[in-house]
Amino acid sequence: MVGPSLTDDERDSANRRLQVGFVLLVGASGGLVALGADATPVQLAAGVAAGLVLGVGLLWFVLRTFREVQPARGPRR
Numbered sequence: 001m002v003g004p005s006l007t008d009d010e011r012d013s014a015n016r017r018l019q020v021g022f023v024l025l026v027g028a029s030g031g032l033v034a035l036g037a038d039a040t041p042v043q044l045a046a047g048v049a050a051g052l053v054l055g056v057g058l059l060w061f062v063l064r065t066f067r068e069v070q071p072a073r074g075p076r077r
Contacts, residue, residue: 031048
């Protein structure tokens with residue numbers, strides 16, 4: 001039988017990078033929306049900051065929901 005191609009540490013590292021990328025993407029989106037509205041630099045920074053906070057909240061919600069529907073993993077062989 002073929003085993004997993006990633007070790008547990010590699011999978012955890014990849015998951016962490018994906019989570020950080022998700023939060024940064026939402027934060028950048030807030031900044032782009034502010035730019036589209038001809039924001040001042042302070043408003044642009046506020047848009048990015050609000051996007052980052054929203055991204056963390058969305059990530060928390062997605063991870064919590066995913067854990068509820070994900071089947072439990074058994075011990076690795």
